Amino acid sequence: MLTERQQLILSSIIDDYIRSAEPVGSRSISKRGDVSFSPATIRNEMADLEELGFLEQPHTSAGRIPSIRGYRYYVDHLMKREAVTDNELNAIRSFFTGRMMEMEQVIQHAAMIMSNMTNYTSIVLGPDSVNQALKHFQLVPLGGDKAVAIVVTNTGHVENRTVTIPPDLEMNEIEQAVRFFNDKLSGVPLTRLKSRLFSEAGEEMGRYADQCEGLLRLLDQALTPEHDGRLFLSGTTNILTQPEFKDVDKVKTLFSLLEETPALLRLFSSLPQGLQVRIGTENDHEAIANCSLITATYAIDGQPLGTIGILGPTRMDYGRVISLLGVFGSSLQLLRPGQ
Amino acid sequence: MLTERQQLILSSIIDDYIRSAEPVGSRSISKRGDVSFSPATIRNEMADLEELGFLEQPHTSAGRIPSIRGYRYYVDHLMKREAVTDNELNAIRSFFTGRMMEMEQVIQHAAMIMSNMTNYTSIVLGPDSVNQALKHFQLVPLGGDKAVAIVVTNTGHVENRTVTIPPDLEMNEIEQAVRFFNDKLSGVPLTRLKSRLFSEAGEEMGRYADQCEGLLRLLDQALTPEHDGRLFLSGTTNILTQPEFKDVDKVKTLFSLLEETPALLRLFSSLPQGLQVRIGTENDHEAIANCSLITATYAIDGQPLGTIGILGPTRMDYGRVISLLGVFGSSLQLLRPGQ
DNA sequence: ATTAGCACTCCACTCCAACGAGTGCTAACA
DNA sequence: TGTTAGCACTCGTTGGAGTGGAGTGCTAAT
Numbered sequence: 082m083l084t085e086r087q088q089l090i091l092s093s094i095i096d097d098y099i100r101s102a103e104p105v106g107s108r109s110i111s112k113r114g115d116v117s118f119s120p121a122t123i124r125n126e127m128a129d130l131e132e133l134g135f136l137e138q139p140h141t142s143a144g145r146i147p148s149i150r151g152y153r154y155y156v157d158h159l160m161k162r163e164a165v166t167d168n169e170l171n172a173i174r175s176f177f178t179g180r181m182m183e184m185e186q187v188i189q190h191a192a193m194i195m196s197n198m199t200n201y202t203s204i205v206l207g208p209d210s211v212n213q214a215l216k217h218f219q220l221v222p223l224g225g226d227k228a229v230a231i232v233v234t235n236t237g238h239v240e241n242r243t244v245t246i247p248p249d250l251e252m253n254e255i256e257q258a259v260r261f262f263n264d265k266l267s268g269v270p271l272t273r274l275k276s277r278l279f280s281e282a283g284e285e286m287g288r289y290a291d292q293c294e295g296l297l298r299l300l301d302q303a304l305t306p307e308h309d310g311r312l313f314l315s316g317t318t319n320i321l322t323q324p325e326f327k328d329v330d331k332v333k334t335l336f337s338l339l340e341e342t343p344a345l346l347r348l349f350s351s352l353p354q355g356l357q358v359r360i361g362t363e364n365d366h367e368a369i370a371n372c373s374l375i376t377a378t379y380a381i382d383g384q385p386l387g388t389i390g391i392l393g394p395t396r397m398d399y400g401r402v403i404s405l406l407g408v409f410g411s412s413l414q415l416l417r418p419g420q
Numbered sequence: 421m422l423t424e425r426q427q428l429i430l431s432s433i434i435d436d437y438i439r440s441a442e443p444v445g446s447r448s449i450s451k452r453g454d455v456s457f458s459p460a461t462i463r464n465e466m467a468d469l470e471e472l473g474f475l476e477q478p479h480t481s482a483g484r485i486p487s488i489r490g491y492r493y494y495v496d497h498l499m500k501r502e503a504v505t506d507n508e509l510n511a512i513r514s515f516f517t518g519r520m521m522e523m524e525q526v527i528q529h530a531a532m533i534m535s536n537m538t539n540y541t542s543i544v545l546g547p548d549s550v551n552q553a554l555k556h557f558q559l560v561p562l563g564g565d566k567a568v569a570i571v572v573t574n575t576g577h578v579e580n581r582t583v584t585i586p587p588d589l590e591m592n593e594i595e596q597a598v599r600f601f602n603d604k605l606s607g608v609p610l611t612r613l614k615s616r617l618f619s620e621a622g623e624e625m626g627r628y629a630d631q632c633e634g635l636l637r638l639l640d641q642a643l644t645p646e647h648d649g650r651l652f653l654s655g656t657t658n659i660l661t662q663p664e665f666k667d668v669d670k671v672k673t674l675f676s677l678l679e680e681t682p683a684l685l686r687l688f689s690s691l692p693q694g695l696q697v698r699i700g701t702e703n704d705h706e707a708i709a710n711c712s713l714i715t716a717t718y719a720i721d722g723q724p725l726g727t728i729g730i731l732g733p734t735r736m737d738y739g740r741v742i743s744l745l746g747v748f749g750s751s752l753q754l755l756r757p758g759q
Numbered sequence: 760a761t762t763a764g765c766a767c768t769c770c771a772c773t774c775c776a777a778c779g780a781g782t783g784c785t786a787a788c789a
Numbered sequence: 790t791g792t793t794a795g796c797a798c799t800c801g802t803t804g805g806a807g808t809g810g811a812g813t814g815c816t817a818a819t
Contacts, residue, residue, distance in 0.1 A: 464783095480781085481781050482782085
């Protein structure tokens with residue numbers, strides 16, 4: 082579709098623009114070592130590329146900047162993955178060779194490394210409950226009618242919440258139920274837990290039907306996931322160094338989005354496995370219409386666990402970020418909690 | 421020290437400045453209903469107030485703005501606490517009359533309400549471990565040499581972390597130790613836990629000295645607090661609406677601070693009980709030299725538990741924020757988890 | 760097909776004058 | 790003696806004119 086020369090010129094323009102954040106003119110391209118044509122020739126090609134929708138002109142007599150479509154073509158066909166230096170590689174790996182850490186901490190660290198290395202904002206989505214199974218369940222009475230319900234998963238993740246104990250329940254009934262619960266439901270995926278609970282309970286405890294109701298309500302309450310503490314942000318201030326955010330209003334709309342957990346979760350939902358690049362308006366959220374989001378899912382022991390995303394301006398260094406995310410994904414696989 | 425008239429004028433200037441964020445001139449003060457002097461007279465007083473250090477002039481021929489000292493005097497002597505409307509009161513209270521929530525959520529909600537109502541940024545510090553006691557301790561094996569250690573406190577707070585089990589320990593030894601641990605140390609304040617552990621253990625288990633070592637190391641590991649997930653921010657974007665932050669660089673230094681948990685914790689450490697107003701450079705951190713931080717400690721059942729802080733520009737609405745924090749503190753006392 | 764040359768466009772920057780808000784001072788006044 | 794009117798002065802802000810420069814599109818020459 083594009084001639085070799087057009088590809089070369091497009092790629093040069095985008096590379097330049099990523100570095101400088103300023104419209105790229107024909108002269109500066111021609112001065113590069115890898116393009117040996119005169120500015121005039123390049124101008125002709127640039128006009129063609131603009132007609133094809135790969136470039137844009139902020140105004141007559143300015144240079145060209147890439148359009149969304151231009152970035153897309155660049156990412157799909159032209160971009161060179163930037164080599165990751167040994168230093169960076171070691172920095173990433175060192176976090177995983179150290180002592181075992183709590184899952185949430187690993188994730189938080191992951192977010193931090195990535196934002197530091199890229200100078201963009203990183204957003205990490207923790208383990209999805211879909212892929213976790215029950216390891217252990219427990220109720221710790223607090224006194225009064227309150228208790229803490231604790232759910233430990235096979236990945237070492239711990240969920241806890243405070244529940245109210247129905248007044249008509251005896252302590253030993255509860256203990257018995259918890260024991261039963263652990264016996265029968267250990268190893269069941271979290272998502273199936275509730276339905277399995279009701280079916281098993283109906284079978285086994287049918288005879289005490291009326292007493293069970295309060296108990297079931299209690300367990301139901303304990304298993305309803307309360308919060309999604311699965312989202313970690315890091316390096317949000319990095320984005321402020323980008324020239325496209327020298328205007329406070331733009332910062333505000335972006336940060337409002339970052340503060341709104343549900344909106345972020347929606348952004349991350351329905352992402353495919355593996356690496357995904359969403360450029361500008363390809364993200365269906367107005368606030369990041371001039372941002373790009375690069376996401377990668379990560380896995381432990383082949384089980385998909387979460388998603389890590391790097392958010393930067395559309396003019397972000399795709400090659401570098403994609404390479405780093407690649408290393409990162411493979412490093413996380415080294416980690417095997419609970420084994 | 422200040423004459424009645426000087427107080428009236430100072431207070432008018434500060435009120436005006438808080439509203440407008442612009443230097444206040446003599447004419448605009450004189451036009452207010454409550455000051456019945458001519459601009460000239462007011463100018464004289466303003467000159468005096470400037471000499472005394474309560475006002476500043478950005479440049480000749482601009483109006484006056486309050487100095488740190490001026491704000492301090494205002495807060496200590498002049499400010500009127502703004503009445504909290506019934507609507508606001510209800511909004512605050514409604515959060516506590518609802519169903520019992522997990523502690524962390526209550527705190528997060530608290531932060532959100534306060535930032536919404538004030539349009540400033542709120543920072544909430546969760547329960548301090550100093551004032552919590554052990555309710556229940558448990559180890560849940562994950563398979564391999566890993567286990568999750570769970571500590572439940574009397575306030576319903578749950579701490580958990582992944583630990584490595586020393587290879588020379590038998591399962592039943594551990595179970596026994598945990599039982600012993602719960603028997604002897606339940607009710608002991610978290611801060612004393614470690615020393616009590618070692619003294620009790622030395623006494624009781626002296627005879628198995630060598631086996632105990634691995635076990636003690638395990639418990640020690642489990643009790644070392646790993647993360648401080650006690651800090652919640654809300655409404656960080658609110659500060660962007662303030663005209664003093666129209667410059668991105670200022671936003672950046674402030675947000676860098678907000679992103680750095682340890683620095684924030686330092687800011688909050690060594691705060692006295694009750695309400696505290698820190699104006700501008702009274703906070704010993706450069707990044708908030710032109711911000712004010714109003715903090716209040718809150719308590720449950722008379723036990724001091726945490727701190728809530730409102731961060732805004734020095735030109736913040738002290739009267740309103742202080743009133744709201746007052747209501748807030750007393751509302752939280754209604755809450756009684758674990759009773 | 761490529762390139763040199765040239766006229767043209769448009770932004771960014773600087774300079775400057777006009778403006779206005781506010782001050783300090785002085786003299787008049789109650 | 791305290792208060793106020795008047796006035797000259799200061800200084801930041803605003804808007805318009807002028808200028809330089811980067812970059813383009815077109816044309817004609819190679």
